[in-house]
Amino acid sequence: xxxxxxxxxxxxxxxxxxxxxxxxxxxxxxxxxxxxxxxxxxxxxxxxxxxxxxxxxxxxxxxxxxxxxxxxxxxxxxxxxxxxxxxxxxxxxxxxxxxxxxxxxxxxxxxxxxxxxxxxxxxxxxxxxxxxxxxxx
Numbered sequence: 683x684x685x686x687x688x689x690x691x692x693x694x695x696x697x698x699x700x701x702x703x704x705x706x707x708x709x710x711x712x713x714x715x716x717x718x719x720x721x722x723x724x725x726x727x728x729x730x731x732x733x734x735x736x737x738x739x740x741x742x743x744x745x746x747x748x749x750x751x752x753x754x755x756x757x758x759x760x761x762x763x764x765x766x767x768x769x770x771x772x773x774x775x776x777x778x779x780x781x782x783x784x785x786x787x788x789x790x791x792x793x794x795x796x797x798x799x800x801x802x803x804x805x806x807x808x809x810x811x812x813x814x815x816x817x818x819x
Contacts (some may be wrong), residue, residue: 683779693719693727698761699813701737702753706748730764753813759804769801 690779699707700716714724728747731737736751763769775786787793 688691688766690723690727693717693724694731694765695758695761695812696723696732697728697747698736698749698751698756698809699753701747701749702809704748707740707748708744708776713747719726729818731761734760734764736764753810754808756809757805758807758812759801759808761809762804784815 696717697713702712710725710728712719713728717724719727727757728737728739732739732747736749738750739747740746747797751812759769774790
């Protein structure tokens with residue numbers, strides 16, 4: 683995974699937040715409208731959340747999606763990795779491949795430290811903390 687947040691990861695995060703805040707089940711079309719997205723793209727973004735067990739998907743005319751996880755138990759990195767795949771910590775910032783063991787790129791050490799701090803922040807930020815409105819102080 684590259685260190686970027688894709689539209690699909692953003693949509694998956696916002697979907698889980700919306701479902702956790704919803705008083706009940708939301709149909710795919712309702713969830714998509716809430717998120718300002720298409721039902722098809724919303725379904726693609728929610729599928730990894732269903733696979734992880736964080737969202738329940740009930741089929742049929744009375745079905746829909748419901749959150750089935752406490753937002754304190756899921757981090758931002760958890761969602762990104764559910765959608766994008768595991769984070770590749772050895773990826774070279776310059777060439778999009780693992781840095782060579784004996785001759786790493788010129789930015790290897792600085793990039794490794796920065797990536798480590800960035801991933802730590804994502805891994806320690808649970809969704810409950812971003813669901814809270816931020817103060818403008």
